[in-house]
Structure formats: structure tokens, C-alpha cells
Amino acid sequence: MIALVDCNNFYVSCERVFDPRLEGRPVGVLSNNDGCVIARSNELKALGVEMGAALHLLSPAIRRRAVLLSSNYALYGDMSKRVIQTLAEFSPHVELYSIDESFVGFQGFDPVTLEARGHRLRQTVRRWTGIPVSVGLALMGIDTVWQLREADPKRIRRAFSVVMERIVWELRGYPAITLDDMSAPRQQIMVSRSFGRQTYELIDLREAVRQHAARAASAAP
Amino acid sequence: MSILPQTTATPLGRAETVTARHHQPLFSSRVRAGFPSPADDHLDADIDLHAHVVKRPAATFFVRAEGDSMQGEGVHHGDLLVVDRSLEALPGRVVIVALDGELTVKRLERVGQRFYLAAANPHYRSIPLEGREAHVWGVVTHVVHALPGAPA
Numbered sequence: 435m436i437a438l439v440d441c442n443n444f445y446v447s448c449e450r451v452f453d454p455r456l457e458g459r460p461v462g463v464l465s466n467n468d469g470c471v472i473a474r475s476n477e478l479k480a481l482g483v484e485m486g487a488a489l490h491l492l493s494p495a496i497r498r499r500a501v502l503l504s505s506n507y508a509l510y511g512d513m514s515k516r517v518i519q520t521l522a523e524f525s526p527h528v529e530l531y532s533i534d535e536s537f538v539g540f541q542g543f544d545p546v547t548l549e550a551r552g553h554r555l556r557q558t559v560r561r562w563t564g565i566p567v568s569v570g571l572a573l574m575g576i577d578t579v580w581q582l583r584e585a586d587p588k589r590i591r592r593a594f595s596v597v598m599e600r601i602v603w604e605l606r607g608y609p610a611i612t613l614d615d616m617s618a619p620r621q622q623i624m625v626s627r628s629f630g631r632q633t634y635e636l637i638d639l640r641e642a643v644r645q646h647a648a649r650a651a652s653a654a655p
Numbered sequence: 656m657s658i659l660p661q662t663t664a665t666p667l668g669r670a671e672t673v674t675a676r677h678h679q680p681l682f683s684s685r686v687r688a689g690f691p692s693p694a695d696d697h698l699d700a701d702i703d704l705h706a707h708v709v710k711r712p713a714a715t716f717f718v719r720a721e722g723d724s725m726q727g728e729g730v731h732h733g734d735l736l737v738v739d740r741s742l743e744a745l746p747g748r749v750v751i752v753a754l755d756g757e758l759t760v761k762r763l764e765r766v767g768q769r770f771y772l773a774a775a776n777p778h779y780r781s782i783p784l785e786g787r788e789a790h791v792w793g794v795v796t797h798v799v800h801a802l803p804g805a806p807a
Contacts, residue, residue, distance in 0.1 A: 452666040454753035454756050454757065454758065454792075455756035455757075457753075457756075515713075516712075516713040516714070517713075519712060519713035520713045520714070558741075561714075561740060561741065562711070562713055562714035562740050562741045563713065563714065563740070564740065564792075
């Protein structure tokens, strides 16, 4: 049995740990350069702000009510590490999946105790790190690799990710995972930023394109 | 009376969860505030100051104290506090409390069934917790206080 531990509104939750005034208020965290909203508290979601919404397109009413913060990735990385360390107290099998999601293996644990374990895990992470998490225990009844092979790839993709879906295909004998490591040349290099405000001047655009083209060129292998 | 109304706590960036080891030799003598014995200054063991104060890295944070309301507990303005969130807030312990949207340093006290946040300075009154929105953020375990002459 594997549990999926998902940090709720992770970046917002990290900010709330250190600033209790943010509790209960609509809070958003913005992408690099404060371009768009990349994390939303439940209160901000309730105001109808979509994931990825551009800051300059938000209505003045929402911008007045909401607390919109620049991102602090050093902080989120540190908090993610703390969550992982706390999870490690519950099982020797902890797999970081993304900055705010992890798999915790409960192989060999008495299944009867799992629900209580899940509750204790959630409470402990909340108390030690301040981060609220959701724990998904009944992962569609998949306990073995064979069951994963037999699972519906579309459902797996919805529940997990395209990567997990590819694993299902691989298990069935269809090559789905390509080795796109260093041997393959990069097909694209992207350097992107949003303007902090609306731009009407061609010269501003020109400067930005020039600067980003230079950065992309220096990032080329 | 003091300039600052309460002793507040400001989180300091990140408390390192994994650190390079900094071992310092531990001298077996206790420091006596009298006459030191020269015979005591042999090395006993190495001590890692970080490991000594950080028992549970995942739950330990460093905060900066501002204000003088906790002087009596040895918490002075500008001191660095080691806070362990995994510890239980028991009466008598110095805690960081989120009170009215601010992180505040206080000693938790209990009188009968009632809980109070007590200051350690006669200029400040205890704050009854009854009917107030407050939650414990963590328990202060150590105070790092610089004495005159300590390099900044």
C-alpha cells in the first residue's frame, strides 16, 4: 500500500507558517517577476481566481482584497525538505515526487492500522512544519505491479500523471518511455518572463526580446 | 515603561536542516563563576553546537526576539531563539504564540482551568487566553544571547 501525501496550496501554506496574518485571507503567490498567480489559498480560489491567471488581468476589486506575494523558492525548498524529513519518521520508503507531493510506502504494515497512521501523519506534519497535507491512502486498490499493469491507463493518468501512465504501457510491453538524456540534442530553449505592467512601446519589447535572446543563447549547450 | 509593547518573534529565513558539522572541543569542567581550576581544561569530547540545540531538524526554526517583555526568562531584545515545533506546549514553557496575527514570545501559565500568557517583566500584564484567538506556534528551547564584545 502506497500513500500519496499532497501539501495543500503549498506555496501559500509556506508563507502562512511565518505570517499568521495571512490566515483566513485570500492569498496568492506569484511567479517569477510577479507575472501570474501560481498558488492560491482556498479563499482566493473562492473569488474565482484561476491557476496561472495573469496579475495585470485581475480585477481591481480582487487585487484590493487579496494578498499577492512574490515567490520565495528558497523558503519553499526548505519547507519541502522538512515535510519529507517528517514523513521519513513514518516509513523508510519516502519518494519525493514534486516539491509538494510525495509517495510514502506502507508495505508490510498492518493494513488495519493504515487509516490511523494516515491521520497521525497528517497531524504530525502540520504540527512540526505548519504545512497542511492531504493523505490519499486507498490508491485505487493497486498494491502490486501486476495490478498496475492491468489498470486502465486513462484512469492512471488522471489520478497520477502521464509518467505513471507510461509506466503502465511499459509494463504491458509497449515502449513508452524514451531515454531523452544528454545524448539527444535539446529541441528548444525557453526564456520567458511577463511584463510587470502593460506595455505599449515597441522599444520596451525590443529590449526585452534582445535580452532574453541573449540569455537563451548563453543557456544553449 | 518600554518602547516595545510585547516581545515579538521574527522568523529568520531558514534554519538549516542539514548542516556541515561544526565540532568544538568540550571542556569537562563546568564554568564556575568564581575561580577556574587549571586542571580541568583537558578535552573530553567534541561538541557540535548545532546538534546540541537542534534535536529535531524538521521541526526546528530560528527566530529573532524583539522587545523586553521576556527579560526575566533571559530573552533579550535581539536574541536568537531556537524553537522546536514538535514539543508540547506545557505550562511553564516559553512558547511562540500567534496572537492577533503576530508571533509573540510568552510563558504559558495555567491557573486552575485557565491558561495565561505571562510576561517575564513586571511592566507587563499576563494575557488571559480565554475567548482569544491564539495558537501555539512552537516551544522555545534555547536562547542565543550575545554579550558585550561579541563580534556581530
